[in-house]
Amino acid sequence: MNRILKIGTRDSELAVWQATLVQNQLAAHNIQSELVYIKSDGDIDLVTPLYEIGVQGVFTKTLDAALLSGRIDLAVHSMKDVPTGLAKGIVQAAVLQRASYIDILVHKGEWHKQNGEWTINNPTAVIATSSIRRKAQWLNRFPEHRIENLRGNVNTRLQKVADSNWSGAIFAAAGLERIEKRPANSFELNWMLPAAAQGAIMIVCREEAADTKEACALLNHADTALCTRLERDFLRTLMGGCSTPISALAQIQNNTLLFRGNIFSLDGKQMLETQVELPADTAPDILANTGNKAALELLGKGADKIVEAIRHAGY
Numbered sequence: 001m002n003r004i005l006k007i008g009t010r011d012s013e014l015a016v017w018q019a020t021l022v023q024n025q026l027a028a029h030n031i032q033s034e035l036v037y038i039k040s041d042g043d044i045d046l047v048t049p050l051y052e053i054g055v056q057g058v059f060t061k062t063l064d065a066a067l068l069s070g071r072i073d074l075a076v077h078s079m080k081d082v083p084t085g086l087a088k089g090i091v092q093a094a095v096l097q098r099a100s101y102i103d104i105l106v107h108k109g110e111w112h113k114q115n116g117e118w119t120i121n122n123p124t125a126v127i128a129t130s131s132i133r134r135k136a137q138w139l140n141r142f143p144e145h146r147i148e149n150l151r152g153n154v155n156t157r158l159q160k161v162a163d164s165n166w167s168g169a170i171f172a173a174a175g176l177e178r179i180e181k182r183p184a185n186s187f188e189l190n191w192m193l194p195a196a197a198q199g200a201i202m203i204v205c206r207e208e209a210a211d212t213k214e215a216c217a218l219l220n221h222a223d224t225a226l227c228t229r230l231e232r233d234f235l236r237t238l239m240g241g242c243s244t245p246i247s248a249l250a251q252i253q254n255n256t257l258l259f260r261g262n263i264f265s266l267d268g269k270q271m272l273e274t275q276v277e278l279p280a281d282t283a284p285d286i287l288a289n290t291g292n293k294a295a296l297e298l299l300g301k302g303a304d305k306i307v308e309a310i311r312h313a314g315y
């Protein structure tokens, strides 16, 4: 490769950090690149909750257009923000090794540790998140709490938490840890299942750009690519959409694939979950079908009714 690859990125600190990681990894393979900053609609409107913006891929479509017009060669995304169906002409070129997948609570006020577990005595605490997945899981565990919306990039969200009288706000650990902004007053929500592909970074490029695809393939992390594929299959087969109260996590450890997924009603009162364990050397076609199969299992157990109610509410 003797040209300089143009890497498209949003201009938030996290997005630039992720694009720079890709640039550095390419450089390690002697592939030169430069960053091209592109504002997405999701960055311009920092107030409206994402599910109200109503367009799929609010963070990705501006970069898709830049790719298709040839202004950039590849785009770097937080994979969980990428709709499960990619735009026509655009393909997944690589998935980098996953960082932390966990959600954390940046906490304030009455939280304290009791028998090794973080608890809060205030039954009517206010917790901030604009993710309906986090909201549903939180209300399932703390039915009396109230959820407030919290939009914006990582930095503006942290500032809003500091300025508020909320008892906490939920963030992806990966987003804060990457830019070294995870506050000391935070703890991991190890009972909460993350969004499909949370903590993973995806590179996309034009379908016909053989040389770019070849370059990006050098950065692909096979286990992360498989796990995120299963998680996204689960999401797509259950419902699709980018803001849904659906979580999924696949992990490969000690030669075992562990897949967990769930779906909640919007108020958190109903929940269906599934868990599958397979030897990692199971036939590839069976392994690759794990996410779909898990989704079909839940649909057969009544998830279809939960999905129907979520759609009916306008998501």
Ligand SMILES: NCc1[nH]cc(CCC(=O)O)c1CC(=O)O
Binding pocket: 078, 079, 080, 081, 170, 171, 172, 174, 175, 176, 197, 198, 199, 200, 201
């Ligand atoms: N939807 C916003 C978004 N997209 C990716 C991340 C963090 C990094 C990641 O999950 O990969 C975040 C912030 C958050 O959820 O707190």
